[in-house]
Amino acid sequence: MDEHEAGGAGEAVAPEPRVRALLLLALPALAVGVGSALTLWVLDVASDALGELLWTIVPDAVGVANGSPWWTIAVLTATGLLVGLTLRFVPGHGGADSATTEFDSPPPPATAVPSIAIAVVLGLAGGVSLGPENPIIAINGALAVAAFARVSRLVPQRLAVTLAVAGTIGALFGTPVAAALVLTGAVAAIRGGGSLWDKLFLPVASAAAGALTMRMLGVDSMQVDVAPYTDPQLLDLATGFAVAAASALLGIAAAFAFPYLHRLFHALRDPVVFTTLGGAVLGALAVLGGPLTMFKGLEQTAELVHEAGRYTVGALLVLAVVKVIALLVAASSGFRGGRIFPAVFAGVAMGLAGHALIPGMPMGLAIACGALGIVLVATRDGWIAIFLALTITGDVALLPLLCVITLPTWLLVTKAPHLEVEADARRTPQ
Known part of the structure; x- marks a missing residue:
């Protein structure tokens, strides 16, 4: 505004x-x-x-x-x-x-x-x-x-x-x-x-x-069930930033690709054609990534955290990448919807991969930092990134670390393109 x-x-x-x-x-x-x-x-x-x-x-x-x-x-x-x-x-x-x-x-x-x-x-x-x-x-x-x-x-x-x-x-x-x-x-x-x-x-x-x-009305919250963060370590700042940076880099790659993919679909001009094609591509991606990579991602995020032990690091990274690609395809091919909830799913998957890779890293910290990195790219708003990271884990003990981790992550994303199509690509025939 x-x-x-x-x-x-x-x-x-x-x-x-x-x-x-x-x-x-x-x-x-x-x-x-x-x-x-x-x-x-x-x-x-x-x-x-x-x-x-x-x-x-x-x-x-x-x-x-x-x-x-x-x-x-x-x-x-x-x-x-x-x-x-x-x-x-x-x-x-x-x-x-x-x-x-x-x-x-x-x-x-x-x-x-x-x-x-x-x-x-x-x-x-x-x-x-x-x-x-x-x-x-x-x-x-x-x-x-x-x-x-x-x-x-x-x-x-x-x-x-x-x-x-x-x-x-x-x-x-x-x-x-x-x-x-x-x-x-x-x-x-x-x-x-x-x-x-x-x-x-x-x-x-x-x-x-x-x-x-x-x-x-009984609508569920975004919070997932993870153990509380109870033993702060100085090392957690480094590992938390590593996860947030990896998640942010995935978001930055998506932001670079977004306008090109948008132009590619809209070059077909007729929304019946490019949105149908987008749906077919999303179907293929869903087969590749599985049901968890479909839909807006809110319920799927909770399910992923609950069953995280079933997935290898490679599988978690595949889920994150497929979800981001699906987000880009859906947004580029004319579907109506927002980008934050799917980005949160991808960030949580990145966080779970970090938790599996880094010995001793608390799961709540890893999930929060994974969400923080990519949401920072998607919203360009540090407050919202911190808020969503805390909302997902429900653990206010993470707040001091997240405030510090946000600072270098912000420097990483501040000059990157926004996860939004700019004005020169907005002329979409209906």
Whole structure:
């Protein structure tokens, strides 16, 4: 979010806001947070139901063996075809290409919401290696702007978008802390005086409402089951950085390849063609890497950690590389989705490989550092990288080490390309 945009969001709440103004705006902020969480939950439920149909009910009914390679390729290819048809013919054309968007990208018009929802549900259900974050933020931003435009002038458009971003991030990660960290940089750019927390008050209210709503709906957290970190050693700084750096280098390699792969797919011009082709490639990658390398990666990350002892170092590295390639193919070939959840899976796989390779390295530290490295590349935000590393392990004892390890890792990634397609590759015919 640039300075002008951040200023627009901040102008709704003056640099030194009155308590009365914050209290009045808190009600719409809470409403946006609850609504954002409910939208995410509905799309999750719909994609889970469709996924159960595609991967369990229909195969059982027709006698297809679980994990059949030809069924995997067929479903992902068909998913690509259906998403391509959505992008080509449904009004709104699936919104902006997810390869070109970030959390704070401008929302689409409300008329694009149905096509985005169809595309993201198909992708999540079909096993595409992308998360829901970018499209669900776009949907909630569009709905918030449209709703407030109809019912109230109290909440300006830019503030509505900020509240939707915050509420969705709170719902996605199960805590308002994530939204506060994401938006800290944006509100720091707002001109004028006033407390930072005056500016964060409304976004955090929205994020808290979103997080609490998801908790009440019984949505699982991102935390995996690992032993707590209890015996800090100076050597852990070196081994932790080694794992974080290896994970970051994998992310940097992906960032270098991303725009070239994006151009290669989009040179085919017709989304029905390049998204169907992308689905077929994803099917082949799923056969190569196995079921764990499919879908958004949240449940698969927990399963990988639980069964880590079954995998050799080589197998873990294959899982990480295949997942990153699948992420690049999905994002490059027109599927709608975010890049953070698949990146976390790849980072955790890298961390488990580091744990297996380095004698005595605690698993929690290895997992956290693996996630930290690649998420730092994907988000270019040290706070979010540290937050996700801690969220996955649930171990605050790792915080001092992660803060130190983030510093040299940041120097490694700061001049590398972003894991996002730049403006010159954004012209995608629909």
